[in-house]
Amino acid sequence: MTDPLWSETELAQALGAPPSAPLSAAVAGVSIDTRTLAPGDLFFAIQGETSDGHDYVARAFAAGASACVVAQTRARELAAHGPVFAVDDTLRAMERLGAAARARTHARIVAVTGSVGKTSAKEMLRVALAKAGPTHASAASYNNHWGVPLTLARMPASSAFGVFEIGMNHAGEITPLVAMVRPHVALVTTIAPVHIEYLGSIEAIAEAKAEIFTGVELGGTIVLNRDAPQFALLERRASLTRKVVSFGADARADGRLLHFEPEGEGAAVRAVLHGREIAFRLGAPGLHMAQNAVGVLLAVEALGADVAQAAAALAEFSAQKGRGARFTLHGPGGAFTLIDESYNANPVSMRAALALLSATNPGAGGRRIAVLGDMLELGAGGAQAHADLAGDLARHNVDLLFCVGPLMRRLFDAAPPAMRGFWAERSADIAPSVFDAARGGDVVMVKGSLGSAMGPVVAALRSHFSLAPAGE
Ligand SMILES: Nc1ncnc2c1ncn2[C@@H]1O[C@H](COP(=O)(O)OP(=O)(O)O)[C@@H](O)[C@H]1O
Ligand SMILES: [Mg+2]
Known part of the structure; x- marks a missing residue:
């Protein structure tokens, strides 16, 4: 067996409290989310914006947690489920454990x-x-x-x-x-x-x-x-x-x-x-x-x-999900390339993604298609920052443009008429027009801020068109 990540003594010292009972298993990892908790993990019950980790302590033990770190005020009740460390503040306690990891x-x-x-x-x-x-x-x-x-x-x-x-x-x-x-x-x-x-x-x-x-x-x-x-x-x-x-x-x-x-x-x-x-x-x-x-x-x-x-x-190193990962999809008109840049967007990463699209050569008869969602959190200059991309579209050889959201409306209107495909207020309404447009040889690049929900557009394209086997 490999060494545990943390011994019981190290934990008691770093967290500033002994466990309520001997640990049920060696500590193999650390978790704050029961949906991804692995057996042996130490679970920190963190108070989030929408949920409170203390409500998931029973579930953490059911999933194999070796122990849970909980607030003193909840410790007596939660210790019934398994060994708990009772601390003043669970986030502060996780910081102390982090500091101990750095120190050792x-x-x-x-x-x-x-x-x-x-x-x-x-x-x-x-x-x-x-x-x-x-x-x-x-x-x-x-x-x-x-x-x-x-x-x-x-x-x-x-x-x-x-x-x-x-x-x-x-x-x-x-x-x-x-x-x-x-x-x-x-x-x-x-x-x-x-x-x-x-x-x-x-x-x-x-x-x-x-x-x-x-x-x-x-x-x-x-x-x-x-x-x-x-x-x-x-x-x-x-x-x-x-x-x-x-x-x-x-x-x-x-x-x-x-x-x-x-x-x-x-x-x-x-x-x-x-x-x-x-x-x-x-x-x-x-x-x-x-x-x-x-x-x-x-x-x-x-x-x-x-x-x-x-x-x-x-x-x-390969392109990460939503950051340039590529897929070959098969439509009725033949195979085309999908570039998934849906993870996030701002003017800098948008221009980088357009350059990436420009550097990708379409197949015979194919075009460069940009499917762009709003770039958020830009403050007062936001609308202008969208319109300002018009020159980049031409410079990066975009043939066809699809836009989503009120800010991208500015870019859509600023784009040459021949380049305009379709504009939709919400991302859920853009996919069908992209389905119709995609032809063999095309390169389709999807990008937008996380809050513009362009990830679902990528998912819709991938499920609508059969995904080619890896390696193609
Ligand atoms: N040096 C860079 N200049 C411009 N865009 C970049 C650069 N590095 C990454 N990007 C793009 O920015 C987006 C976010 O990339 P990511 O590595 O997840 O950054 P972060 O973690 O800072 O959010 C992706 O679309 C990615 O392709
Ligand atoms: Mg990041």
């Missing part, structure tokens, strides 16, 4: 933030560092006030590397999270007007991202995107305390992308890192992914891992 590990730690590209860079770091040693990384986008401590609490003591995604919607959110993670290396993928509604300006966004520098260990390194807006501001803040390295197209960058060429499902990339040229295959398409990859390799280097080995591993 000898792993080299990297934290990733940025307006877009966090999860992609985090997954690249996972596959790259795994070649050098046991690597623990955040699940999905677990980057907030519960995601970060949960990821820490799940980190095995024997990890050689830890990879953490840190996000924010408001100023002040990154500071406490990075203080828990205490990374040796921090990577800021890029700065863009995302969540500008809450932050007010691009400077304010950069300032909020700069909070990540406060938690970087002494002697650590900060990796910055030299081409991103506000680079100078970030560099000023970062270089006060830590070493800074940069990536981008700028000639002064420590990591420079020299050459990028789409190649099947991925790309052939050449870059130069501190004067050393390196060629590798990246398993996901899109110039923006290659840019992220150069930042990732600088982070790998700063962590002390083998850069050549890491670069070779990036062939195994």
